[in-house]
Every structure is written in C-alpha cells, then in structure tokens.
Amino acid sequence: MPSPHRIYTELVDTPIDMLSLAEKTGDPDVGAHAWFIGVTRRTTGEQITQTLDYEAHRPMAIEQIKQIAFHAIEKFSLAHVVIVHRLGSVPIGEASIVVGCSSAHRVDSFAALPWMMDTLKQDVAIWKRETYANGQQQWVHPASEPPEA
C-alpha cells in the first residue's frame, strides 16, 4: 500500500538546510525526486546585486504555500512536496527558496516544479528588495519606484 502523502512547508529566517530536506521526499514507492533551488544572482543586466531582502505577510504566505503544495499533489499525482522559503537578507549564491517533490514517475515531478514556482511567484505574499553594489535599493515589483540611494 502506498505511503500517505507528505507535505512540508516552512518560512525560515536562516540559511536553508538542504540536507535535512532531502529525506522528506523519500519513499520506497516513488521513482523520481525533483528539486528546484532558487538562489540570489549577482547580476541583473548591468546591475550588480549585493543582497536580496525578502519580506512576507507571514500568516498569509504560509497558508498560500500549503495550498500550492496540496494542489500540486492532486494535479500531478505527487507523493510528497517540500516548499521552504527564506526571509530576511539572502546573500549572493545562497538559497531563497527550495521546492522539492517526488512521484512514482519522473514526468509528474518534472512538470510539478515549474507549476509550483510559477504559482508561488504569482500569488504568495512575499516580496524581495534588491540592494545593489552601489547602494541603491529597489523593491522588485512592476510598480516600483526608481532605484533610490
């Protein structure tokens, strides 16, 4: 009999511990594990990023993330889902988000990752602010004011 579905979601204020998450999609009845790790990138066009700062409407964001995980399980026949988002300051190269899932067959896990990330970026009440090497800061959303010193 297949193992029950497992969902693990968390908002953290410290570096994301990938090793502790890897086992959360483990299951003798799955044949595929897939992971996406979103990290702070140094360059955006000609701008050099120093750090990204993430802010959330915490109770809303964690509820939305759980809903995404539940919907992904149903939509893609997943066995397990992990979604962890880091808040606060995330230096270059460090992870702001880790999304993992497992399923009986690889096609489902492959398809689930972009859907979960796209949905998260459209709806979850989390925002990021870029701080550039020249000291300018900018909230990353379409109606942002121009960068300010």
Add this chain to the structure above:
Amino acid sequence: MIKLKIQMFAGAKQLAGKDVVEIEVREPIQARAIFDALQMASPELSPLIPSCRLAVDNRYVIDQAIIDEDSTIALIPPVSGG
C-alpha cells in the same frame, strides 16, 4: 463611518512610511471603498494602488467583496517571492 487599520507591506509600507494606515469607510464595507479610502488617507500610495490586491483574513478578495469590520485587512503589492 467605521475605522479600519490596513496592514502595509514592502513598497506600500515604504511609500506610506508606516506599517499600518488607518482609514474610515461607510458600511457595508466594500473592498473597492477601501482602495479609495487608502488613497485619501495616504496619497503617497497612489502610484502603487492600481497594481495592488486586497487580502482579508489572509485571502485575496475581489473589489466587490463585502468585508467584516473585525477582519484583518492587508494591502498586497505585486508579489516577488521565489
């Protein structure tokens, strides 16, 4: 008139200069009226408000929604998680 406290986040908080903006609206409280009242109470939010959504008790609502005065209400600028 009913007094409400609207939570601010990210760029909205920066523009308003505070975590919470207080507004006054008539009953029944409609989401659309909250946007109008926010513009009156904090004109600095005007450039951002057209692209914002309203969340009531941690869920997005449409402009026509009727809102209970005891709800937790937040102005949600375009999100950028991930």
